[in-house]
Amino acid sequence: MSQNECLVAAIHDLSGFGRCSLSVILPTLSAMGIQVCAIPTAVLSTHTGGLGEVVHRDLTDYIAPTLQHYQEINLHFDCVYSGFLLSQAQFEHCDQFFKSYPEALAVVDPVMGDHGKTYRTCTPEIRAEMRELVKRADVITPNLTEARILLQEEYSDVPLTVSEAKKLLLRLSHLGPKYVLITGVEMVNGVLSNLGYDSTRNAFWHVECDYVPVSYPGTGDIFASIIVGSLLSGDSLPIAMERATRFLELAIKTTFSYGTDPRYGVMLEKSLPWLTQKHSLQGYHIL
Numbered sequence: 001m002s003q004n005e006c007l008v009a010a011i012h013d014l015s016g017f018g019r020c021s022l023s024v025i026l027p028t029l030s031a032m033g034i035q036v037c038a039i040p041t042a043v044l045s046t047h048t049g050g051l052g053e054v055v056h057r058d059l060t061d062y063i064a065p066t067l068q069h070y071q072e073i074n075l076h077f078d079c080v081y082s083g084f085l086l087s088q089a090q091f092e093h094c095d096q097f098f099k100s101y102p103e104a105l106a107v108v109d110p111v112m113g114d115h116g117k118t119y120r121t122c123t124p125e126i127r128a129e130m131r132e133l134v135k136r137a138d139v140i141t142p143n144l145t146e147a148r149i150l151l152q153e154e155y156s157d158v159p160l161t162v163s164e165a166k167k168l169l170l171r172l173s174h175l176g177p178k179y180v181l182i183t184g185v186e187m188v189n190g191v192l193s194n195l196g197y198d199s200t201r202n203a204f205w206h207v208e209c210d211y212v213p214v215s216y217p218g219t220g221d222i223f224a225s226i227i228v229g230s231l232l233s234g235d236s237l238p239i240a241m242e243r244a245t246r247f248l249e250l251a252i253k254t255t256f257s258y259g260t261d262p263r264y265g266v267m268l269e270k271s272l273p274w275l276t277q278k279h280s281l282q283g284y285h286i287l
């Protein structure tokens, strides 16, 4: 790509309905001026979060020949970004992608579960593979459930002190990633926060967010995508965290105000214009 263009290889599933994975990753990064090369690992009729019997076509055997094709045409990726993966073979192919572009920003969103529960596709083998894959990442973006799974710790929704939050971030960074982000953490002061750690500067950050009593699928995918877009656009880590948090607050509160079925995800279409502008932000905090 030219100096003015960034290209992201997004290795995720494509869920047709329900606004998650590639269905939200593509518009989010496009709105930020970043080109996405979608590498679908599977096609699903909907996400797996309670919309009935999902029609599913596995695309595991699509990934390796696609990588080969991109190498043949000398495609350069600025970032390789993985998410929901369904089998050991998909992890292997994904790992090959990361290895093939050592200069690219390596982002692993370790999609495995939420609210203390693992997704039904997330077997013990998938968890073990994810623990391996994050070692290769520059950036990881787990929620609290996924953070505990990566560390093989019991999930707990007891609010965290600042010291506990910092230790959690540090333990995750010891797995390998330079930047660790954890979404949706309730702190002892009752505030919901997104947390971040930059091991290159030993700097801890948090961005506060308003609590809304509904959970929507796909918000983790949108968060990680904005982090990717912001970092590629030159934002610092705390500014990237704030951009992602402010946008999700907008999308979630917009959606909540309409009272739509939470399984249908956030009303991304109504909120996207905000992302096309590069707002100046300064609302992050030092943790």
Ligand code: PXL
Pocket (backbone or CB within 6 Å): 013, 015, 020, 021, 044, 046, 047, 048, 049, 084, 111, 119, 217, 218, 219, 220, 221
């Ligand atoms: O947003 C994560 C995600 C991705 N892909 C599929 C999912 C989910 C979460 O439920 O079901 C298929």
